[in-house]
Amino acid sequence: MGKVVKYNEIKSAESCKYDGMSLGEVMLRIDPYDVPTARARQLRVSQGGGETNVACGLSYTFGLRSTVLTALVDDNIGLNIRNQMREVGVDTSNIIWFNTNNDGSAHSTDQKGGLTNGINFTYNGKGVIPSDTVYYRAHSAIRELKKNDFNWNKLFGEEGVRTFNTGGIFTLLSDSSAEVAMEAVLKANENGVLVAADLNYRSKVQPDKSVARAINKNIVSYLGFLVGNDSDLSDALGYETETKKGATFEEWLEAYKVTVKKLSNDFPNLSLIGTQWRGAVNADLIHWGAVLYDAINDKFYVAPLRENIPIADRTGGGDSFTSGVLSALMYGKGLQTAVEWGAAHGILVQETPGDFTMVTVKDIEREVKRAKSGGGVKAIR
Secondary structure: OOOOOOHHHOOOHHHOOEEEEEEOOOEEEEEOOOOOHHHOOOOEEEEEOOOHHHHHHHHHHOOOOEEEEOEEEOOHHHHHHHHHHHHOOOEOOOOEEEEOOOOOOOOEOOOOOOOEOOEEEEEOOEOOEOOEEEEEOOOEHHHHOOOOOOOHHHHHHHHOEEEEEEEHHHHOOOHHHHHHHHHHHHHHHHOOOEEEEEOOOOOOOOOOHHHHHHHHHHHHOOOOEEEOOHHHHHHHHOOOOOOOOOOOHHHHHHHHHHHHHHHHHHOOOOOEEEEEEEEEOOOOEEEEEEEEEEOOOOEEEEOOOEEEEEOOOOOOHHHHHHHHHHHHHHOOOOHHHHHHHHHHHHHHHOOOOOOOOOOOHHHHHHHHHHHHHOOOOOOOO
16 A cells, blocks of 8 residues: 555645545436425526535635536536536536537437436425435436546646545446546545545445445545544444434544544544534434544544534535535644534535535634534624
């Protein structure tokens, strides 16, 4: 195994074109507002994806230079997705486009829908009705990516990247997507790039946990920063956290610390491990916490616990946590600030519709201050 870049070895902004680069799936998200999808008559359109949400957060909220590596079919749906990412400041020049000329090239399809852009319908839930997402991704362009589709030497070597992230959704989309992810993390480390990944296990992507675990254990060996809660660590890696159903944050945290220590011992390349914690009262009301483990110095950092927080849209909390932590690191902040930014960004995304926040870094700092003081919310006039 070659050298794996640690969280305290991030390259300078001056030496790189990009602060953050995200490899993964991006989909057109369709929301049925306040009724279940089966009864929907009005719909709201946005975009989002487990890995690319990080790039959106880095750019829009934290003002950093981010880009996405993904694949889209060159049609109006693909253009809609691209345009939305452009609107939040993400560099879309590295997207691989599949033309619809059916010309036999490596990145081509027909105009009959043989290959599509991914779409999901997401109902947020209400009260005791859980959120529900229906995916249409079986023939999406991202599944067709192959090794060598991206010029890693140019991206990581010539242009320069400070942080790179991918995740457990992308790696499980197809056999080739796992190969592309592995190719990427190896090349990133070779070029001194901090590599982060959110395990983000989804049974609707890969119901066989043994397949997920085999892929993830391979990739985790080359990460500097791993994001994963107790269920992710179990589903995606096979590490069980001994905690009871309905445990408080404090009870969960003590059990999670034990699991993280085991994980750190097994994967000494990991310099940072962390996650957000959600205690759901119902679909609209949650408790929210976050933790980071500094494996270099054997120290845990914990954000203030937020209790009984009403939310509007639970999607994207983990992705926003990741982008909050990475942003703090790239701005030279300490790990306590990093976990606080991650927690604040993670809760704020759940207060706005869509996969990523509609807030600024000033809003993040204001929410950190509010949570630390235990204060309420005042009108801004």
